[in-house]
Amino acid sequence: MIGGDGADGGDGSGGDRRPADRRFRDADRGQLLLISGLVVAVSLVALVVLLNASIYSENVATRGVEAADGEALEVRAAAVEETGALIDATNRNGTATGAEIEAGVDELNRNLSGRYASRGGIAVVEPVDTTPGWYLSGPVNDSTTAPDVDRIRAFSLTNESALPSTDAANASSEAFAAVFNRSAAGGTREVYLYENGGDVVVAGGENGSTPTELCRSAATGDPVTLDLTGDRLDGEPCPGVWPADLGDDEYDIEFENADGVGAAATATVESATEPASDTALTVREAVYDATIDLRYRTADLRFETTVRVAPGEPDA
Structure with a gap:
């Protein structure tokens, strides 16, 4: 007869018969898994917090740089605009010299x-340098010439008559025209101004x-103003007025069919030769452009640049 100590250890309890040290090792592994899981979870939370903080800091820093850059560009724009206004005002007044512009830039610096x-x-x-030129203003006719022009800016024509x-087919012989005669490259470029069908063309x-x-x-x-270097007719855009292929070649500026138009011109040119004509066109020494140094500093930004200022110069 089989005795009472069977597979359950003989005491009938059905309990865990593993040795005590093994049971303790299994419990340790379970606790270690729980602790490891907790550590991983805390680490992930900390990583997310740090990542969010980093992104926020970068966004704030970027916004600060953009704001500082915008202020630097604002300072640059103000310096260029006011230097250009200074050059044009002194040219119109007939007092434009390098020393006059430098004194004006010093005053601008204080402001x-x-x-x-x-x-x-x-x-x-701070002023760096100026380029001499000629300021032209007054009536033009078929004998008006501005020879050996290297560069030109703020060139406009206004008719009084x-x-x-x-029409286009007869414009070359009948329309009022400004002619750019290219000395070295050869050939001419013409800009015509005339009426057709009740419109100014x-x-x-x-x-x-x-x-x-x-x-x-x-x-x-009413009188019409054509801004040749600014590509505008009476203040409205007129793309392509300025001949883009003039490039850096010297050219003479002449006029055709101008005698009956009562046209007046204003321009500032850089030329080794004094423009001349037999009309009442006024020609006087002027400043063509100026170069300035600009520095702007804040606690977060250091901005330095050198700028050439030539208001009304064509983009081409």
């Missing part, structure tokens, strides 16, 4: 320094060929 000091910035504008009435051509219409505006009977 900008005071303006931006209240914002916690240090702005410094009625413009010739014609601007057209561009080359070598006297039939021109291409660039823009038109309803004629009002």
Whole structure:
């Protein structure tokens, strides 16, 4: 007869018969897994917090840099605009010399320094150099010439009398025109201004060929102003007015069919030769451009640049 101590250890209890040290080792492993899981969870939470903090800090820093950059560009724009206004004002007054412009830039420096000091910035504008030129103003006719022009800016024409009435096919012989005669490269570029069908028309051509219409505006009977270097007709955009292929070659500026138009011109040119004509066109020495050094500093930014200022110069 089989005795009572069977597979359950003989005491009938059915309990765990593993040795005590093994049971303790299994319990240790379970606790270790729980602790490891807790450590991993805490680490992930800490990583997420640190990542969010890093992203936030980078965004704040980036916004600060963009704001500082914007202020530096604002200072640059103010310095360029006011230097350009200074050059043009002294040219119109007939007092433009390198020394006059330098004195004006020194005054500008004092104004900008005071303006931006209240914002916690240090702005410094210093004159570097100027380029001599000629300021032209007054009536033009078929004998008006500006020879050996290297560069030109703020070149505009205004008519006082009625413009010739014609069309593109006859513009080369009938329309009022500013002609750019390229000395070295050869050939000519023409900009025509005339009336057609009750509109004022601007057209561009080359070598006297039939021109291409660039823009038109309803004629009002008032004087019309064509800004050649700014590509504008009476203040409105007129793309392509300035001949882009003039490049860096010297050219002479002449006029055709101008005698009956009562046209007046203003321009500032850089030329080794004094422009001349037999009209009342006034030609006087002027400053063509100026170069300035600009420095701007704040607690977060250091900005330095050298800028050439030539207001109204064509983009081409």
